[in-house]
Amino acid sequence: MTPAIKLAKKNKIIHTIHQYEHDPRAASYGLEAAELLGQDPKKVFKTLLFCLNDDPKKLAVAVIPVELKLNLKLAAKAAKAKKAEMADSDIAQKVTGYVVGGISPLGQKKLLPTFIHETAVSQETICVSAGKRGLEIELAPQDLATLTRGSFASLCQ
Numbered sequence: 106m107t108p109a110i111k112l113a114k115k116n117k118i119i120h121t122i123h124q125y126e127h128d129p130r131a132a133s134y135g136l137e138a139a140e141l142l143g144q145d146p147k148k149v150f151k152t153l154l155f156c157l158n159d160d161p162k163k164l165a166v167a168v169i170p171v172e173l174k175l176n177l178k179l180a181a182k183a184a185k186a187k188k189a190e191m192a193d194s195d196i197a198q199k200v201t202g203y204v205v206g207g208i209s210p211l212g213q214k215k216l217l218p219t220f221i222h223e224t225a226v227s228q229e230t231i232c233v234s235a236g237k238r239g240l241e242i243e244l245a246p247q248d249l250a251t252l253t254r255g256s257f258a259s260l261c262q
Contacts, residue, residue, distance in 0.1 A: 107236030108202065108212030112252055113244060120244040123232065127206075127239035134206040134234075135171025138241055142232065146172040149232045149241070150225065152208045154192035154201070154217075155180050164192055164200060166219040168210050168233060168249070173222070173261040183220045183258035209236040210253050219255030221246060226257055 106114075113120045123142050131137035135151040142149070149171045157163045165184045167175050181189035194205045202214040210219055210233055225231050225246035233249065235242035250256065 107209065107240065109209035109234070109236040109242055110212075112212040113242060113248075116252060118244055118248045118252065120242050120248075121230075122235060123241040123243060125239050125241075133171065134238065138232065138234075139171055142241060144232060146170060147224065148228050148230070150222070152210045152234055154197040154208070155184075155189045156192045156196075157181065157184055157186040158188050159190075161193060161196055164196070164217050165189075166210055166213075166217050166253070166255070167222070167260050168219065168225070168253075168255070169222040169260050170224060175260055176262050179258070179260050179262070180220065183256075183260060184218055203234070203236050204238065207234050207236055207238040207240070209234040209242070210249065210255070211242070212236060216254060219250075219253040220258045220260055221250055221253075221255050222260045223257045225249070
């Protein structure tokens with residue numbers, strides 16, 4: 106059981122776990138998850154870490170639909186920073202405790218500022234990584250926001 110699943114259970118959050126066989130050759134972890142789980146890509150979200158104001162250790166989390174790209178200007182605005190850039194994958198893994206392709210917004214080693222793309226609120230439930238490649242957790246967007254102390258924001262164009 107991953108820290109993400111433990112956090113949901115501990116807080117008595119209604120959730121569903123989905124597993125699939127991850128193909129290491131898959132071009133996109135998120136799109137692979139949506140396809141193999143038979144889910145609409147608008148409902149499957151990926152977790153991205155970004156750093157603020159040129160400081161590789163000042164990190165924040167973006168949770169966006171797998172079919173969209175993070176707009177770094179919008180991410181910076183959401184985080185009230187002047188600039189945002191994608192975090193180094195090694196740093197992202199070290200800070201979250203998860204491997205790239207399996208980084209969950211839930212149960213990270215350190216609670217980081219978290220921003221969930223505003224389209225999540227139009228979904229009854231969304232899927233995010235449960236902390237391993239091939240493992241997703243489905244929960245209500247508001248529950249995700251509560252568990253991460255996150256907020257909803259425009260993050261993609």
